[in-house]
Amino acid sequence: MNPDLYKLQPYPFQRLRDLFAGTVPNPEYAPINLSIGEPKHPTPTLISSALAENLSGLATYPTTIGTARLRETISGWIAQRYQVPAPNPDTEIIPVNGSREALFAFAQTVVDSSLPQPVVISPNPFYQIYEGAALLAGAEPYFLNTLPGNDFSMALDAVPESVLQRTQLLYVCSPGNPSGKVLSIEQWKEIFAFSDRYGFVIAADECYSEIYFDEADPPLGALQAARLLGRDYSRLVVFSSLSKRSNVPGMRSGFVAGDAKLLEKFLLYRTYHGCAMNPAVQAASIAAWQDEVHVVENRRLYAEKFAAVTPLLQDVLDVQMPDAAFYLWAYTGQADTEFALKLYREYNVTVLPGSFLAREAHGVNPGQGFIRIALVASLAECVEAAERIHQLCVAS
Numbered sequence: 001m002n003p004d005l006y007k008l009q010p011y012p013f014q015r016l017r018d019l020f021a022g023t024v025p026n027p028e029y030a031p032i033n034l035s036i037g038e039p040k041h042p043t044p045t046l047i048s049s050a051l052a053e054n055l056s057g058l059a060t061y062p063t064t065i066g067t068a069r070l071r072e073t074i075s076g077w078i079a080q081r082y083q084v085p086a087p088n089p090d091t092e093i094i095p096v097n098g099s100r101e102a103l104f105a106f107a108q109t110v111v112d113s114s115l116p117q118p119v120v121i122s123p124n125p126f127y128q129i130y131e132g133a134a135l136l137a138g139a140e141p142y143f144l145n146t147l148p149g150n151d152f153s154m155a156l157d158a159v160p161e162s163v164l165q166r167t168q169l170l171y172v173c174s175p176g177n178p179s180g181k182v183l184s185i186e187q188w189k190e191i192f193a194f195s196d197r198y199g200f201v202i203a204a205d206e207c208y209s210e211i212y213f214d215e216a217d218p219p220l221g222a223l224q225a226a227r228l229l230g231r232d233y234s235r236l237v238v239f240s241s242l243s244k245r246s247n248v249p250g251m252r253s254g255f256v257a258g259d260a261k262l263l264e265k266f267l268l269y270r271t272y273h274g275c276a277m278n279p280a281v282q283a284a285s286i287a288a289w290q291d292e293v294h295v296v297e298n299r300r301l302y303a304e305k306f307a308a309v310t311p312l313l314q315d316v317l318d319v320q321m322p323d324a325a326f327y328l329w330a331y332t333g334q335a336d337t338e339f340a341l342k343l344y345r346e347y348n349v350t351v352l353p354g355s356f357l358a359r360e361a362h363g364v365n366p367g368q369g370f371i372r373i374a375l376v377a378s379l380a381e382c383v384e385a386a387e388r389i390h391q392l393c394v395a396s
Helices: 003-007 012-020 045-053 055-059 068-082 099-110 129-136 185-198 222-228 242-246 260-273 279-289 293-314 336-347 379-395
Strands: 093-096 119-124 140-145 167-173 201-205 236-241 254-258 327-331 370-374
Touching (some): 003 129, 012 336, 055 279, 099 236, 099 260, 167 185, 222 254, 254 260
Parallel strands (some): 119 140, 201 236
Antiparallel strands (some): 236 254, 327 370
């Protein structure tokens, strides 16, 4: 067996099941699950219809690089969304089966484990794929705590020089999971400066980029930041997905875009990895990327939930509206696992303890005391859950 497998920790939702094992929730309340970031809004008909109408594509092997039409559609979407020159669809874009598998596989391509003690830097709290990808690529994860006190930013200037010299890959998540923090142009400038100085690659996870609250002010993207700063895409690759944007988490469709030299090697890796996108899914993805009407409506539904829920929770928890994404990152003032367990047991509401999304680093677990609330259920359920959380806090 690969010995690095033994370094992997249980996924947060396995830890949540273990926490709740043997606990019977109060049967007086209907269950409401706000623990997992799985979109629950209906899949748009235009996408499901395109999927069904192209099932004949199952009779052919798909290419790893995907169809030219899909890559051209993604290129056009990037240009329109971020106001940048359209990336070259032949060299700067690869369709992928959701951002999750690509974020993992990219580290296997980028990390050179023959060099002494390679490092992959990750935000903390973080999407656990970053850690697993680093470990199985033969690298050491280095966690940068993102806390309210530092505005949930990654303080690269706090990383020891000896670590930066060994760093080969930096994971960035903007909008952030779980904080919803969107990086500013000044923060991107600093990240690019460190990449230039130490030569590490930037993997920008942007899977929440299309869930925001002001139609006139969409989140800044990494490719957009590079262009605004007069840069090309050297050592920069972004990861995007239809899952949240278009409510198709089961379709597993996204893309990577950026540095053509890196993507050339990533495509080579993927050719052997065997992860070409289903032809019917490619056709449905084209329909999704070409339509913004359903995305605007999707944002409206989330904004409605945040407007209803946030004030209810602000009475009893330390919580603020995020810049973007669909999470509330709420400080409870007590042990997050105890809070989550009590909420489940007494009110049948499931949230995720923040400590499960983080690692102890630099003397602290930055998720301790927080809960992540995913506003993915219906408006009525989200409001009901907020009222139950309010009751729990008042009773405590």
